Amino acid sequence: MAELRALVGVKRVIDYAVKIRVKPDKTGVVTDGVKHSMNPFCEIAVEEAVRLKEKKLVKEVIAVSCGPKQCQETLRTALAMGADRGIHVEVPESEAERLGPLQVSRVLTALAQKEKAGLVLLGKQAIDDDCNQTGQMTAAMLDWPQGTFASKLTLEGDKVTVEREIDGGLETIRLKLPAVVTADLRLNEPRYATLPNIMGTN
Amino acid sequence: MAVAAWQGCARLSWWRVRPAALFASRRGYSTMPVDDTINGLNEEQKQMRQTVFRFLQQHLAPKAREIDQTNEFKDLREFWKQLGHLGVLGITVPAQYGGSGLGFLDHVVVMEEISRASASVGLSYGAHSNLCVNQLVRNGNETQKEKYLPKLISGEHIGALAMSEPSAGSDVVSMKLKAEKKGDYYILNGTKFWITNGPDADVLIVYAKTDMSAVPVSRGITAFIVEKGMPGFSTSQKLDKLGMRGSNTCELIFENCKVPVSNVLGHLNKGVYVLMSGLDLERLVLAGGPLGIMQAVLDHTIPYLHVREAFGQKIGHFQLMQGKMADMYTRLTTSRQYVYNVAKACDEGHHTPKDCAGVILYAAESATQVALDGIQCLGGNGYINDFPMGRFLRDAKLYEIGAGTSEIRRLVIGRAFNEAFK
Numbered sequence: 129m130a131e132l133r134a135l136v137g138v139k140r141v142i143d144y145a146v147k148i149r150v151k152p153d154k155t156g157v158v159t160d161g162v163k164h165s166m167n168p169f170c171e172i173a174v175e176e177a178v179r180l181k182e183k184k185l186v187k188e189v190i191a192v193s194c195g196p197k198q199c200q201e202t203l204r205t206a207l208a209m210g211a212d213r214g215i216h217v218e219v220p221e222s223e224a225e226r227l228g229p230l231q232v233s234r235v236l237t238a239l240a241q242k243e244k245a246g247l248v249l250l251g252k253q254a255i256d257d258d259c260n261q262t263g264q265m266t267a268a269m270l271d272w273p274q275g276t277f278a279s280k281l282t283l284e285g286d287k288v289t290v291e292r293e294i295d296g297g298l299e300t301i302r303l304k305l306p307a308v309v310t311a312d313l314r315l316n317e318p319r320y321a322t323l324p325n326i327m328g329t330n
Numbered sequence: 331m332a333v334a335a336w337q338g339c340a341r342l343s344w345w346r347v348r349p350a351a352l353f354a355s356r357r358g359y360s361t362m363p364v365d366d367t368i369n370g371l372n373e374e375q376k377q378m379r380q381t382v383f384r385f386l387q388q389h390l391a392p393k394a395r396e397i398d399q400t401n402e403f404k405d406l407r408e409f410w411k412q413l414g415h416l417g418v419l420g421i422t423v424p425a426q427y428g429g430s431g432l433g434f435l436d437h438v439v440v441m442e443e444i445s446r447a448s449a450s451v452g453l454s455y456g457a458h459s460n461l462c463v464n465q466l467v468r469n470g471n472e473t474q475k476e477k478y479l480p481k482l483i484s485g486e487h488i489g490a491l492a493m494s495e496p497s498a499g500s501d502v503v504s505m506k507l508k509a510e511k512k513g514d515y516y517i518l519n520g521t522k523f524w525i526t527n528g529p530d531a532d533v534l535i536v537y538a539k540t541d542m543s544a545v546p547v548s549r550g551i552t553a554f555i556v557e558k559g560m561p562g563f564s565t566s567q568k569l570d571k572l573g574m575r576g577s578n579t580c581e582l583i584f585e586n587c588k589v590p591v592s593n594v595l596g597h598l599n600k601g602v603y604v605l606m607s608g609l610d611l612e613r614l615v616l617a618g619g620p621l622g623i624m625q626a627v628l629d630h631t632i633p634y635l636h637v638r639e640a641f642g643q644k645i646g647h648f649q650l651m652q653g654k655m656a657d658m659y660t661r662l663t664t665s666r667q668y669v670y671n672v673a674k675a676c677d678e679g680h681h682t683p684k685d686c687a688g689v690i691l692y693a694a695e696s697a698t699q700v701a702l703d704g705i706q707c708l709g710g711n712g713y714i715n716d717f718p719m720g721r722f723l724r725d726a727k728l729y730e731i732g733a734g735t736s737e738i739r740r741l742v743i744g745r746a747f748n749e750a751f752k
Contacts (some may be wrong), residue, residue, distance in 0.1 A: 145417065163363050201377065204373070205377065207382075208377070321381050322415065322417040324425070326374055326377050326381060327436070
């Protein structure tokens, strides 16, 4: 659908290759000065959205990130990968620790309605909390169908066919848009942003 | 995983049994973070380093050992196209020719990250993107740029530059390759030696003597663009080097090689200006190589020091090891600040031969020292080829020789001061 807008959630998490250390007071892990990057499953979601745009099935890809101002780096990565716009929902550093799937899904619900998105693409879970809840909650709040753990996505007209990786194997479902889809590992291999794209984004 | 593999490994023989398994688990090892705020990079440059770093650690770093052992990069062509796609092959080329239109600092950072993954591939990259591509951009006419740049930037073609000869290295101006004009062609006769990418290059910039009786001798040199396949041009087998193995180097042979007049780069007999100004920028960009090697040494050494135990504690806590870490880190960081600042100045149009020579002089000598320290920190493990420390030393040493020996670099700087007091 040439009119379809895709809203993609991207989360800034501690980089997967970093050696995690627990804080001395045992209240959490050390995040200060530690390398952060985009959640790998969110990268896969962005890549899928950009591919749909390249196939002219999606008109606009809007990336969203909730958190302190460093989230802008994550949004910039999404833009460099091919997203058209980035929305930063700013949450002060002091409150960011209490930001979880419930709050984020409320934000995404409001934005999906405001931006008139027809497809919400998220990573299946974040590698820091492994909640695996935001996609499902967002779909429930919007009262939209959901295709989670997607390993294949096919958009045809106003329907989206999702092949899901579930415990028993693979399940194929068909959803009527608007819908929420969460990306699993084998959905695609995300591109590396090209230098001109990185340097051109600001 | 890697941690478990390292602990309790007192006997050398245990290592030797499973080097492959060790390296398979190392793909998950943490590299040391680079503080780009201290390095003075802006947001985009920080992101650029991140992207390039991730790509290289995934697609090049795992192959580095094999490339060194076999003296061959089997997937060279495929990898070159991937680099082209990333936009790093034409990093300083204006956008109108398909380049990324970026500056020398960006080029240095990319050079550093590639060298961090594999210094030999980094050297080939530097030869292609700076020695060949950048020279074409600076000295080529429109026709030449439009003909040769697109494929060099996309990675379909590999580039090289040839000035050294078997008996003309530091004394490059005494080169003997002759180019005689015959109608619409120049006929080239002679040889070039030590040519990086020689065996694989599709496009080469070659310096030859067009006027054997010029006074001074340097005024008789002209630069040419030679294509693989031109009649009379061939290469001989690649050299078996101490380090930078996998960055193919060989001799070029010109036997009545016909090069069209339209392939003269710059002006007739003015090749020395092309050569000398190119050398400054070559030294600047290649200085990223030793920086990458030093970073790679730190990437491997610092974590090892915090895993290896002796006398009941992690050896990184012993004072002499703390001293080693401090020395390695400060050598790398000071080299970096010098290189990055000179690169930034060049981007602003402020270009001094003295500093371009200075950066690679300092960085290269620091890299050799840091690599030696790296081997020492790993002790016996640093001495076996299961670990990359030996490769880092062998690769680092090249940078004291290629792109102007340390001796020549010192002369350049000394003479620059002499000039100021003439």
